[in-house]
Amino acid sequence: MKTCTSLLFAAGLLLSAHGAEAQKIALVGFNLLDMENLEVVRDQTLVIEGSKILALGARQSLKLDSDTTRVDLSGKYILPGLIDAHTHHGTEPERGDNPQLTKSRLQALLRGGVTTVRDMGGDIRVLRHWQRLAQLDEIQSPDIYYSVIIGGASFFSDPRTQASAKGAIPGQVDWMRAVDDNTDFDALMQRTLGTGATGIKIYAQVPAHLIRKLSDAAKRHGVKVWSHAYIGPDKPSDVIEAGVETISHTPDLSAQIIPHYENWRRKDLPVDNNTLAASLASASYTDLLNTLRDKGTILDATISVFEQLKDRNNNSASVYQHTAMLTRLAHQAGVTIAAGTDFQADKAGLPYPMLHHELQLLVDDAGMTPLQALQAATLNGAKVLGMQDSIGSIGKGKMANLLVLNQDPSQNIQHSRDIYAVIKHGHFVYRGDDARLPFVSARQAAGMLYMSGQIGNFPGTLTLAGEGIDMQMHQTMQNIGAVLKEHNLGFNDVVKCTLMLADIGDWAKASEVYKSYFQSALPARSAFAAAGLALDAKVEVECLAALR
Numbered sequence: 408m409k410t411c412t413s414l415l416f417a418a419g420l421l422l423s424a425h426g427a428e429a430q431k432i433a434l435v436g437f438n439l440l441d442m443e444n445l446e447v448v449r450d451q452t453l454v455i456e457g458s459k460i461l462a463l464g465a466r467q468s469l470k471l472d473s474d475t476t477r478v479d480l481s482g483k484y485i486l487p488g489l490i491d492a493h494t495h496h497g498t499e500p501e502r503g504d505n506p507q508l509t510k511s512r513l514q515a516l517l518r519g520g521v522t523t524v525r526d527m528g529g530d531i532r533v534l535r536h537w538q539r540l541a542q543l544d545e546i547q548s549p550d551i552y553y554s555v556i557i558g559g560a561s562f563f564s565d566p567r568t569q570a571s572a573k574g575a576i577p578g579q580v581d582w583m584r585a586v587d588d589n590t591d592f593d594a595l596m597q598r599t600l601g602t603g604a605t606g607i608k609i610y611a612q613v614p615a616h617l618i619r620k621l622s623d624a625a626k627r628h629g630v631k632v633w634s635h636a637y638i639g640p641d642k643p644s645d646v647i648e649a650g651v652e653t654i655s656h657t658p659d660l661s662a663q664i665i666p667h668y669e670n671w672r673r674k675d676l677p678v679d680n681n682t683l684a685a686s687l688a689s690a691s692y693t694d695l696l697n698t699l700r701d702k703g704t705i706l707d708a709t710i711s712v713f714e715q716l717k718d719r720n721n722n723s724a725s726v727y728q729h730t731a732m733l734t735r736l737a738h739q740a741g742v743t744i745a746a747g748t749d750f751q752a753d754k755a756g757l758p759y760p761m762l763h764h765e766l767q768l769l770v771d772d773a774g775m776t777p778l779q780a781l782q783a784a785t786l787n788g789a790k791v792l793g794m795q796d797s798i799g800s801i802g803k804g805k806m807a808n809l810l811v812l813n814q815d816p817s818q819n820i821q822h823s824r825d826i827y828a829v830i831k832h833g834h835f836v837y838r839g840d841d842a843r844l845p846f847v848s849a850r851q852a853a854g855m856l857y858m859s860g861q862i863g864n865f866p867g868t869l870t871l872a873g874e875g876i877d878m879q880m881h882q883t884m885q886n887i888g889a890v891l892k893e894h895n896l897g898f899n900d901v902v903k904c905t906l907m908l909a910d911i912g913d914w915a916k917a918s919e920v921y922k923s924y925f926q927s928a929l930p931a932r933s934a935f936a937a938a939g940l941a942l943d944a945k946v947e948v949e950c951l952a953a954l955r
Contacts, residue, residue, distance in 0.1 A: 429457035430878060432833070432865075433471050434809075436481035439463075440817065442786040442800045445778045447817050453485070455807045458833040463803055476878070478870045483827055484815050486781060487799055488522025488549075488808035490788030491762045492707050493655055493747025496537060496551070497529025499570045504529070512751060513537065513548035518838045519760035520823070522808040522831050523798060525747070525791060526553040527633070527655065528610070530571040531582035531602050538603065544832060547892070550808075552605040552792055554633055557621060559612030560585040586617055592624035599630055605792060606631030611638050615645035622650030631793055636706075637662035639669055644695050647704050653791045654699075655707040655747065657737065658729040661686045663695050675720040686729065689736055696740040705743045705791055708734045708783075710768040711761055712749040731772035738773050745791050746784035759824050770820045777820040807833040828867045835865040837889035848890045856894055856952040860907070861886040862944035869942060876913040876945045880920040883948050888924070896952050901930045903951040907937040910945065917946055 432455045439448040452469045454462040462469060471477065496509050516524065526534055534553045541548035562568070563578035563585055571583065578585035581598045599607060607625055609618060609632075618634070618641075625632045634651040636643045636659035643663050646654060662668035664686040670676040678686075685691055699706065710730050717727040738744055746769060748761040757764060762784055769780040789799025797806050809830040814822040829836040840847050849858045863872045863879030866889065872882035891897055906917060914934060922929065930950070940947050 430873065431456050431461065431472060431475040432872075433469075433475045433477045434480050434485065434811075435477050436466050436479060437483045437485045437811070438815070439801060440484060440486035440778065440781065442487060442778075442782050445776075445782060447484075447778075447815065451485075453801070453809075455830075455833045458807055460801065460803055460805050460807050463801060474873075476870070476873045478865060478868060480811060480827075484812040484822075485801070486810050486812070486816070487785040487789075487801055488810050488829070488831065489520050489760075489762055489784045489823075490523040490525070490746070490792075490799060491516070491521050491549070491748055491760070491765075491784070492525045492653075492745040492788045492791050493527050493709050493749045494524045495529055495749070496524075496526055497531070497533040497553075497571065498567055500530050500533045501573070502570070504533070508753075509533075509537065510546060510548075512753065513541070513546065515752065516549050516760050516762075517547045517831060517836055518826075518829060519763065520810040520826055520829050521549050521760050521762055522810075522829070523788065523792070524549045524551055525605075525788070526551055527747075527749070528554055528556045528571070528608050530573070531555070531604065535603050544834070547836065547889075549831075553603075554606045554608035555581065555599045555602060555604045556583045556610050557586055557607050557613065558583075558610045558638075559614075560587065562611040586613060586621065588617070590617075590620075592620050593627070595621075596624050596628035596630050599625075600628060604630070606633045609634035609638055609646075609651065611635065612640070613638050615641040615649050618646060618649035618651065622652075626650070631791070633707075633791075636660050637668055637672075644698060647695075647698055647702055651704060653705040653707055653745065655709060655749075656713075657706060657708045657710065657734045658713060658726045660692065660695060660733050660737075661729045664691050671722055672726060675722050677721070683725070687732065689732075692733065692736055693740075696737055696742060699737065700741045700743075703743070705745050705787060706734075706737050707745045707747040707791065708737075708769070708773070709747045709749040709765075710734055710772055711755075711765045714768060715750050715755055731768075734769070734773040738775055738779075743787055743790070744769070744773070744775075744783045745787040746780070747788075763824050766820050766823055776817075778817050780820055781816060781823065828865075834885075835867060837866040837886065837893075839893070841867065849894065851894070851954060854954050855902075856891075856896065856900075856954055858887065858890055858950045858952065860905075860947040860949040861890070862941055862947045864942060864944070871942055871944055876910075876916050877920060879945045880917050883946055884920065884924045887948060887950055891952060894952075894954070896955065898924050899927050900952045900955065901925070901950050902953050903931045904933075905949045906932065906934040907940060907947040907949075908934065908945065909937065909940050909943075911936040913945060921948075 439451040538551040568577035636654040713730040752761040786799040789795040811828040816822040863882035
């Protein structure tokens, strides 16, 4: 759990950035979506201090300190930040996962309410870079947890592994390791921890007796054990019995019935009608699903990827049919299901994260209630990562990763897309221009970025970050920083700022905060007193930056 601890510690360090003190923020009057008890609890108040939740309770019963900033969320709905349990952001770092596209995808995920992702295989040299930037909030991104890929030697001829191991030999690097009977599994786990990975992903061509050795060694060293449901040559039941904690891809459970399964699923070869009929019979899976439930193995369903590819070849429609049927049967059998997508929203043409589509499919195809689907994308995803004590539900001491919705998603799962605000590490996330305002945050012209004036409100809200000049000034500068990042700029690109102060007597304090955001030469600056700033703010700052 060293990786998890370091992420939480790093998030805590953000509180002291630029000299800012840990601020108490009370979210008042919202309706809580309780992911543990699957119920909506009305009229709640939650207090955030720094990156964590300090208190939670009924609005009338929770006494707030005088120095706590209140954000009125009456009528809103709050649930934990969403967790996509199956993503890929480093498979082809020079092509489909190039830096510009990956950064854009990570930003879209966070702004769409996804605060955590599990990356299921890629170039760890790249993923570790993104992970660091995400944990320090240097970029807009969910927190990233990733895996080391494990396979038989024959698997590493796959061209995707060549791209992810570029410059090295697939199967012989710490993030892509071939195993056999001669492998030192304890040494393998120590090297896995050295990569910063949270778990291993057993991909293909690993016999069941080696899965058992992998599983036992991983658990000794605190490494999570993840696997495809079918990896060959053995059946899914053998994978489950070997001690894997989470299995991915629901249709692969049909390998229990279909012989030479990879020929049907991977090579698009036909199977005889009797076999196909048996593979679509509910009774064929009773023992398997009961074992899956009784072992406590989590199913990462990934319905989205098979729905998106259902027209790809001759068997893909049938694969999707198996996906929907088996996810529904697993849910009915009491199997714990996590929501993973394994598909990028931009490839599907969606204006919101693919995870919201996965939620819809869990309701429509798997027969879950909206609350059960949301549990799959929050608490169950946290269980996959072994982090249910810090994320995936809302309670005292847990990370303040939150999704604030305008409408009740327990009544209609599509309401998960109607987002009012996203909070990560205790901070409101800037989500772009506010359509309610009669201006945009910035415009480019003649090689310059002309920025609208910013005040110290929490992004997306009309609430100021406290009454004092210090907190408002910090929030103002953070809002400016978010706009700069939007244009791939930083504070060192700023050439001119104007400070407008409601009380010129605050000049000295405002200047101290202001200067802390610039690491090199200070920009040119003006300052003057101005009455009647928006929201009765104490300060407004307008900046001009040079485009790169």
